[in-house]
Amino acid sequence: MPEIRKHYFLSEYCIIAEERAKRPSDFAGAAEDSGKSGSENCIFCGGEEEKTPLATAVYKNRKIFADTSEERIRNWDFRCFPNLYPALSSVPEHPEHPEIGLHAEPGYGFHEIIVESPLHGRKLEDFSDPELSGLMHVYRDRTCNYITREKILYVSLFKNSGKAAGASINHSHSQLVALPFCPPQVERELKVIREKERCPYCAMFDKEKTSSRLIFENSECIAFTPYSSMGPFEVWILPRKHVSFLGDCKDKTLFALGDILRDVLKSYRKVLGNLPFNHMFYQLFKTPEYHLNLRLLPRLTINAGFELNTGTYINTVSPERAASYLRGDLTPGK
Ligand SMILES: [Zn+2]
Ligand SMILES: [Zn+2]
Incomplete structure (x- = not known):
């Protein structure tokens, strides 16, 4: 279970999430960042829906659906589902061995994968206008979906492209991590912004x-x-x-x-x-x-x-x- 730990004396945090060490990588054996790692066994490809957690939002012809345990939506345009190896959990447990004088709290939050195309190898820079507009709507929708949740103070929306940028699966996707705290560098920025005319x-x-x-x-x-x-x-x-x-x-x-x-x-x-x-959105709600x-x-x-x-x-x-x-x-x- 993930845990959020605070720095000894600063308002800076880290997330301890040992489960994430188990996540698979499809880069193994493929030339790094060649963009050619095979689609065999890729769990993000269209047709492989059973291999991921149930999708919480499936975008198809501009409408939103959700998988149920009876049926997984096929032929989608964009597909969002909880990360199988999340950095944070929506139902976290309390830290097992809290240490006296140190601050730890349940690793509450959401961690979602946004698959940007059912096609393996389809890249954002080659998107048609409708695909691009669709993806931007998904980014907006998913941000709004999480940023308004109780106790969520920041939504980190980002993309890792290539192994050296942190991607473990070479099928174009973005990620969203909703946090119960505001990142210190954003706090620092906001403080200065508020002092300016x-x-x-x-x-x-x-x-x-x-x-x-x-x-x-x-x-x-x-x-x-x-x-x-x-x-x-x-x-x-x-x-x-x-x-x-x-x-x-x-x-x-x-x-x-x-x-x-x-x-x-x-x-x-x-x-x-x-x-x-990497590309990263910097944004704040309210x-x-x-x-x-x-x-x-x-x-x-x-x-x-x-x-x-x-x-x-x-x-x-x-x-x-x-x-x-x-x-x-x-x-x-x-
Ligand atoms: Zn794929
Ligand atoms: Zn401005």
Whole structure:
């Protein structure tokens, strides 16, 4: 049973979840991140529905269904089900051996898998407009479904793509972890945002819209390499409209976010090949000061002693240069 443990004296947490060590990987034997690991035995493929927990939300022709123990929905577009090896549990037990003077609490929360296509090997950057719009609606729906639950304070919505980015199954999927606490770095951000007269993300939008770090722009969003990027080719996506979570996004903004995400992924592939990366939504519910943003980080470097020791990252590609590669102005190696 998972357990949430607090740091000795800071409001920082870790989750102890030993069950997760048992999760299988389909990367074994396949060339790492070749994107070609076989579809044999893939439990996320269409037709293999029996191999996962019952789906809590199945999207088919824009309607939502749920599996029952009698019937599993087939021919779906997107399929969401509880992670078989969850980091948190919706019915957690109390920690078995609480230690005096240290804080531990039941590992309450939700951990869901969002399978983005029934087809093995189908990637987000190749999605058609209807597929992309469908996925963005699923992201919004699932965020709203969990962010409004009792005791849930943060919804972490993210994608690990490639083994080096933490994926254990090479079939395109995202994950959602609903937490009973707000992550300390988001708390820290929020404290500073509340001290400012104007939203720093709105100011960032105005600054980056005309900077040399701008990569793409559409009617609703910009994609840019942040001024103090923590790694090569880090990209942030910001909506022009000040919205604090996906639930506040109208359809037009939602699609524009997905569209620019697809553009960034396409240019990653063009410039960097089939690289491992994470994308992560930063969003807060009932916190109008916050400004929704989406961050992408290719996993080209390993956090080593210095980064872990100082929380400071050494980036070997300036964000200005990375942006010119991603826009297509420069070709790597030149
Ligand atoms: Zn598959
Ligand atoms: Zn803002």
